Amino acid sequence: MRGAVGSANWSPAARVRDMGTSIFTEMTELARRTGAVNLGQGVPELDSPATLLKDVADAVLAGSNQYPPAVGCAALREAIAAHQLRRYGLDYRPAGEVLVTTGATEALAAALLALCDPGDEIIAFDPCYDAYAADARLAGARLVGVPLVLDGDGFALDADALRAAVTPRTRVLLLNSPHNPTGKVFTADELAAIAEICRERSLTVITDEVYEHLVYSDGARHLPIATLPGMRERTLIISSAGKTFNVTGWKVGWVCGPAPLVAAVNSAKQFLTYASGTPYQEALARALDSVEEWAAGLRDTLRQNRDLLSDGLTRAGLRPLRADAGYFVQADVRPWGYSDGVQFCRDLPERAGVVAIPTVAFYLDADAPAWLVRFSICKRDDSIRKAVDQLMAAR
Numbered sequence: 001m002r003g004a005v006g007s008a009n010w011s012p013a014a015r016v017r018d019m020g021t022s023i024f025t026e027m028t029e030l031a032r033r034t035g036a037v038n039l040g041q042g043v044p045e046l047d048s049p050a051t052l053l054k055d056v057a058d059a060v061l062a063g064s065n066q067y068p069p070a071v072g073c074a075a076l077r078e079a080i081a082a083h084q085l086r087r088y089g090l091d092y093r094p095a096g097e098v099l100v101t102t103g104a105t106e107a108l109a110a111a112l113l114a115l116c117d118p119g120d121e122i123i124a125f126d127p128c129y130d131a132y133a134a135d136a137r138l139a140g141a142r143l144v145g146v147p148l149v150l151d152g153d154g155f156a157l158d159a160d161a162l163r164a165a166v167t168p169r170t171r172v173l174l175l176n177s178p179h180n181p182t183g184k185v186f187t188a189d190e191l192a193a194i195a196e197i198c199r200e201r202s203l204t205v206i207t208d209e210v211y212e213h214l215v216y217s218d219g220a221r222h223l224p225i226a227t228l229p230g231m232r233e234r235t236l237i238i239s240s241a242g243k244t245f246n247v248t249g250w251k252v253g254w255v256c257g258p259a260p261l262v263a264a265v266n267s268a269k270q271f272l273t274y275a276s277g278t279p280y281q282e283a284l285a286r287a288l289d290s291v292e293e294w295a296a297g298l299r300d301t302l303r304q305n306r307d308l309l310s311d312g313l314t315r316a317g318l319r320p321l322r323a324d325a326g327y328f329v330q331a332d333v334r335p336w337g338y339s340d341g342v343q344f345c346r347d348l349p350e351r352a353g354v355v356a357i358p359t360v361a362f363y364l365d366a367d368a369p370a371w372l373v374r375f376s377i378c379k380r381d382d383s384i385r386k387a388v389d390q391l392m393a394a395r
Contacts, residue, residue: 015138022130023361027345036349037387039309040357042180042327044246044378046301049294052245052287059279068278070270072100072254075285080254083288088224090232096259099266100281102273103251104210104240108174109135110269111206111236111255116141116171123165124174125157127181127362129208132174141171145364148182154322155182157190159197166201173203178211178222181362181374182330183323185220195228204261205235210253213244213295216303217324226257236261241284243327244295246378250280302327305377305384312388313375316395327378330359334371336395341373352394354387 011017024041031038071077077094084090092098101107108131116122118140124132126145136143146165148155175194177186186194198205207225215222226235240253255265287294309329310320319332338344341358348354359372377384 015140019134023342023345023357027355027357030346030349031355034349034353036353036355037383037390038355039375039377039379039383039387040345040355042243042248042376042378044243044248044327045380045383046246046298046378048246049287052247052283055283055286056279059282064279064282066278068100068275068281070275071266072098072275073278073281073285076100076252076254076281076288079285079288080256083291084237084256088227090224090226090237090256092256093259097256097262099255099262099269100275101253101255101269102276103242104208104238104253105131106251106269106272107238107240107253107255107265108132108206108208109138110265110272111238112136112139112141112172113268114264115204115206115261119169120171121167121169122172122174123162123170123203124364125176125179126364127359127368128174128364129176129180130362133364142169143364144170147365147368148179148184150369152322153320154324155179155184157186157193159190159193162194163197166197166203170201170203173198173205174208175205175225176208177225178209178215178325180208180211180326181328181357181359182321183326183328185215185217185222185324188221188223191223191225191228195225195231198234199230203234205231207235207237209237209239210243211326212239213291214299214302214327215325216299216306217322220324222325233258236265241280241288244291244298245284245287246298247280250277250284252277252280252284302377305379305381308381308384309375309377309388312384312391316388316391318391321372323377327376329375329377331356331373331375332371333373338371340370342370344373353390 027040077098081092081094112135116139120141126147226232236257242248313320321330323329333344345358357374
């Protein structure tokens with residue numbers, strides 16, 4: 001359908017056509033209108049490091065308010081490289097193998113624009129962060145979902161399904177671990193199986209590791225797939241500061257990988273934002289050097305929130321699934337008589353004064369389990385407790 005702007009006929013480009021209002025916007029508006037506790041979007045209510053905030057203010061007042069280098073401030077690139085070596089034993093050169101971006105979201109978009117041609121295929125594990133499908137579409141590529149299998153109270157890799165999904169058109173495997181929206185951390189055995197397939201089929205891997213510091217379950221450990229044999233040379237690691245330091249509005253992310261892949265990403269990234277966030281980059285360069293102590297406290301808070309919410313969901317008659325990392329807890333809403341998570345989430349603000357997100361919004365597969373709902377735990381203790389009390393009262 002065509003419309004008119006002034007005297008010219010127009011229509012949206014096919015790559016953005018049908019990208020309408022998301023379920024996140026709808027649920028956020030429901031929270032605003034009803035005054036419900038918003039456990040929908042992963043917007044933290046938790047504090048950030050006081051020293052980090054002061055360092056940003058000092059940088060602004062000192063005049064660090066103009067463009068940073070297009071590849072990112074040298075001090076931050078050096079801190080990122082040191083972090084990767086210290087934490088994972090991955091050795092990246094700050095010049096050429098580390099690129100600072102405007103958040104992980106821009107890094108993902110730039111990576112897919114740089115590495116995929118129209119008609120190529122990208123594999124992601126289903127459910128997946130909704131930006132993946134949008135980024136694939138912008139690149140003219142097709143996003144292929146490989147479902148994670150419901151396994152007891154959690155999710156597991158189906159290696160046979162992954163192998164079957166790879167075709168001659170597959171260029172990229174997009175791996176998100178720790179995983180949004182499920183809270184899954186891929187095991188060493190699962191990563192080894194993924195790596196074997198990627199080596200056999202010559203796939204490039206893009207990893208989304210924004211929750212790398214937020215693994216809080218005993219026995220779960222974040223292991224970058226780039227550390228496995230034969231994987232560093234074919235892997236781009238993407239991460240960011242937003243989730244780690246509760247500063248999601250700062251939009252500072254980064255890419256690490258072999259120089260030819262990073263250069264390709266930068267070729268696209270330079271025409272998206274060019275560069276941003278000079279004072280934030282300068283402050284984060286110092287904070288990243290001491291991230292371990294801060295992250296340990298944040299993991300404790302998220303673990304407590306997960307346990308509080310999971311217990312409350314159980315007592316309210318719902319069935320929470322296991323979450324080992326990240327910001328979210330999944331729940332089975334069928335015990336309340338719902339087979340449709342979308343309808344459950346539309347009813348919940350009026351029924352219980354709580355907002356959640358239907359997990360089907362993250363699925364590519366039309367036959368996805370529609371009865372799953374995602375609750376956010378990156379909230380203050382009193383918000384979680386209020387939500388639990390209201391859910392139990394609504395039971």
